Every structure is written in structure tokens, then in C-alpha cells.
Amino acid sequence: xxxxxxxxxxxxxxxxxxxxxxxxxxxxxxxxxxxxxxxxxxxxxxxxxxxxxxxxxxxxxxxxxxxxxxxxxxxxxxxxxxxxxxxxxxxxxxxxxxxxxxxxxxxxxxxxxxxxxxxxxxxxx
Numbered sequence: 618x619x620x621x622x623x624x625x626x627x628x629x630x631x632x633x634x635x636x637x638x639x640x641x642x643x644x645x646x647x648x649x650x651x652x653x654x655x656x657x658x659x660x661x662x663x664x665x666x667x668x669x670x671x672x673x674x675x676x677x678x679x680x681x682x683x684x685x686x687x688x689x690x691x692x693x694x695x696x697x698x699x700x701x702x703x704x705x706x707x708x709x710x711x712x713x714x715x716x717x718x719x720x721x722x723x724x725x726x727x728x729x730x731x732x733x734x735x736x737x738x739x740x741x742x
Contacts, residue, residue, distance in 0.1 A: 622732055635647060641668060
């Protein structure tokens with residue numbers, strides 16, 4: 618795991634971010650998807666209004682994680698990150714957040730399981 622990923626995991630566990638579904642960030646109730654938290658960690662001034670509204674990451678954020686392209690789940694308007702789960706197999710982060718109702722702490726554990734120290738997952742990990 619690179620520095621950005623470690624900061625993301627820490628932020629997910631911090632309790633600072635209220636979890637939401639369906640978008641990186643929702644202004645109406647100030648909630649974040651797990652990937653929205655990553656965007657804030659990547660750039661505290663991240664402009665969610667300029668980012669796509671479908672809940673997928675801009676490629677510049679994904680590339681900063683330094684993970685192998687196998688873990689990218691490309692969408693026509695953005696990118697998701699594939700995570701190895703214990704119970705559901707390999708799933709996109711957005712599905713774990715939105716469809717499987719995994720808490721931020723659960724997702725942080727899954728990120729560590731997928732990209733933990735010593736794993737050969739990318740050139741910058």
C-alpha cells in the first residue's frame with residue numbers, strides 16, 4: 618500500500634465522514650461514498666461538482682494509488698476499484714458501499730486485505 622492508500626484507510630476508520638450511497642459526495646446530506654472519501658484524501662479541496670456525478674473516480678485519483686490496472690473497473694464515465702472480499706468474491710468498491718451495505722470500517726479492512734503490505738499489486742505499492 619502506498620501513502621495515499623494508507624491515508625484513505627485511516628480516513629475511512631476515522632469517523633470524520635458520514636457514509637452515503639449513489640454518489641462520490643451528496644451536498645444535500647453531506648455524505649460520502651468510500652470513493653468520495655478517497656477523493657478528499659487525495660485533494661482536500663476536491664471539487665465534486667466538476668467530477669463526474671455517477672460515483673466513479675477520475676483516473677488521476679486511481680493512478681495516484683499506484684495499483685495495477687487489473688484492479689481498475691473502467692466505466693464509460695469514470696473508474697471504480699476492484700476489491701477482494703472474503704464473502705462476495707471480487708467486487709467494485711461502489712458495490713460494497715452501495716449494494717452490500719458494508720461500513721467504512723469494513724471497506725477499510727477489505728482494502729487492507731486486497732492491497733496489504735507486502736502484496737505484489739502495483740509498481741508504486
